[in-house]
Amino acid sequence: MKKKTVTSVAALAAIASGLVLAPTAFAGGASHGDAELHAMLSPVPTSKVTGSGTAMVHLKGNQATVTIKAQGLLAGAPHAQHFHIAGKGQCPPASAAKMHNGHLSLNTTDGLPFYGKIGASLTTSGDTGADHSALAVERFPMGASYTYQRTITVDDETAKELRAENAVVVVHGIDFNGNGKYDNVLGASDLDPKLPAEATDPALCGPLKMAPAGAVAGGMGGTQNGDTIALSAAGGLLAAAGGALYLRRRSSRQS
Numbered sequence: 001m002k003k004k005t006v007t008s009v010a011a012l013a014a015i016a017s018g019l020v021l022a023p024t025a026f027a028g029g030a031s032h033g034d035a036e037l038h039a040m041l042s043p044v045p046t047s048k049v050t051g052s053g054t055a056m057v058h059l060k061g062n063q064a065t066v067t068i069k070a071q072g073l074l075a076g077a078p079h080a081q082h083f084h085i086a087g088k089g090q091c092p093p094a095s096a097a098k099m100h101n102g103h104l105s106l107n108t109t110d111g112l113p114f115y116g117k118i119g120a121s122l123t124t125s126g127d128t129g130a131d132h133s134a135l136a137v138e139r140f141p142m143g144a145s146y147t148y149q150r151t152i153t154v155d156d157e158t159a160k161e162l163r164a165e166n167a168v169v170v171v172h173g174i175d176f177n178g179n180g181k182y183d184n185v186l187g188a189s190d191l192d193p194k195l196p197a198e199a200t201d202p203a204l205c206g207p208l209k210m211a212p213a214g215a216v217a218g219g220m221g222g223t224q225n226g227d228t229i230a231l232s233a234a235g236g237l238l239a240a241a242g243g244a245l246y247l248r249r250r251s252s253r254q255s
C-alpha cells in the first residue's frame with residue numbers, strides 16, 4: 001500500500017509539472033488582448049519602511065486602469081509612484097544599497113538596474129508621462145495609507161513591458177531616520193537636488209505579473225505563487241481548486 005501511495009504522488013507531481021509549462025507558454029503569447037496584472041508591494045531593503053501594499057492593473061490596448069493600495073508610509077507626505085520598465089522586472093536587493101551621506105541606503109538610481117526607468121507617472125490628475133511628471137509631488141497620493149485608482153493612457157513601450165511582465169510598481173518617499181518628515185539625512189535627491197533624498201528614495205516595490213486566470217474577479221494580490229498560477233490557468237478541471245487555493249492564501253495573508 002505504501003509503495004502505491006508513493007507512485008500516486010509521483011504521478012501527481014508529473015502532472016503538476018506539465019501544468020506549469022502550459023500557462024507559461026500561453027502567457028508569453030498574449031500581446032494585444034486585455035491583460036490583468038497584480039503586484040504585492042514590499043518594503044525596499046534598507047529603506048526602514050515597514051509598510052506594504054498591492055497593485056492591480058487592467059490593461060486594454062494602451063489604457064491602464066490602475067489600483068494601488070498602500071499602507072505604512074510616512075504620514076502627511078506625498079508619495080511619488082511609477083511604473084518602472086525595461087529593467088529586469090525585479091525589485092532591488094539589499095546588495096544594491098550604497099553609502100549616501102554616510103548611511104547605507106538605496107536611492108532611486110541604485111535600483112534602476114533592477115526595476116528599470118520610469119514608464120509612467122501614476123499621478124492623481126493631469127499628465128502621467130515619465131519625463132514631466134516623475135516628481136510632480138503636488139499630484140501624487142499623500143499620507144501613510146491611501147487607495148489610488150485611475151485609468152491612464154500608457155505609451156507603447158510601457159504597454160509592451162506590462163504585457164511582458166517586465167514592469168514594476170515603485171512607491172517613493174521614506175523616513176530613514178524616523179523623524180516624521182522628509183529631511184536631508186541621506187543628502188539631496190539623486191533625481192532633483194532641490195528635494196531631500198528621503199522624498200524620492202524607493203519605499204515600496206512590486207513586480208507586476210499576470211494574474212491567475214481564475215482570480216481576476218477576486219481582485220487584489222496573490223501573484224507570486226507559481227503553483228497558484230499553474231492551477232488557475234489549467235482550465236476547467238482545476239479552476240475550482242485553484243480559486244480555493246487563491247482565496248485561502250489571500251485570507252491567510254490578511255489575518
Ligand SMILES: [Cu+2]
Nearest residue numbers: 081082118170
Ligand atoms: Cu519611481
